[in-house]
Amino acid sequence: xxxxxxxxxxxxxxxxxxxxxxxxxxxxxxxxxxxxxxxxxxxxxxxxxxxxxxxxxxxxxxxxxxxxxxxxxxxxxxxxxxxxxxxxxxxxxxxxxxxxxxxxxxxxxxxxxxxxxxx
Numbered sequence: 001x002x003x004x005x006x007x008x009x010x011x012x013x014x015x016x017x018x019x020x021x022x023x024x025x026x027x028x029x030x031x032x033x034x035x036x037x038x039x040x041x042x043x044x045x046x047x048x049x050x051x052x053x054x055x056x057x058x059x060x061x062x063x064x065x066x067x068x069x070x071x072x073x074x075x076x077x078x079x080x081x082x083x084x085x086x087x088x089x090x091x092x093x094x095x096x097x098x099x100x101x102x103x104x105x106x107x108x109x110x111x112x113x114x115x116x117x118x119x
Contacts, residue, residue, distance in 0.1 A: 044083065048086070
C-alpha cells in the first residue's frame, strides 16, 4: 500500500502537523477554542480511510475486498493488519483511577462507591 499524506494539514514553512485549535458554528456564531486531537481514524492516510470504509461497507467480507481492490487475500489481510497496528498505537486505554475520580467529581457515584471501585 503506497503511503499517502495524512488528511491532517501541515505547516507550509516547517512541515509539522498543524494544531486544531478552533471549531466554529456559523449559524450560532459560536466559537470553541482549545487544543483538539484528531480521532484515530482521521489520522490514517486517505488511502487507508478508503480501505477501512470499504471494509465496513462490505461487512468485513474479505472476498469482496479482494474483488473490489483487485488484490489477493494476503494483501487484504496485510493492509488490515497494518491499519490495525496504527489504530492500536493511537489508542490509549483510560486510566481506571482517573475514570472513577471523574465520575465522583461529576456526582455520578458516591465516595463509598468510588472507594469500592478503587479497591
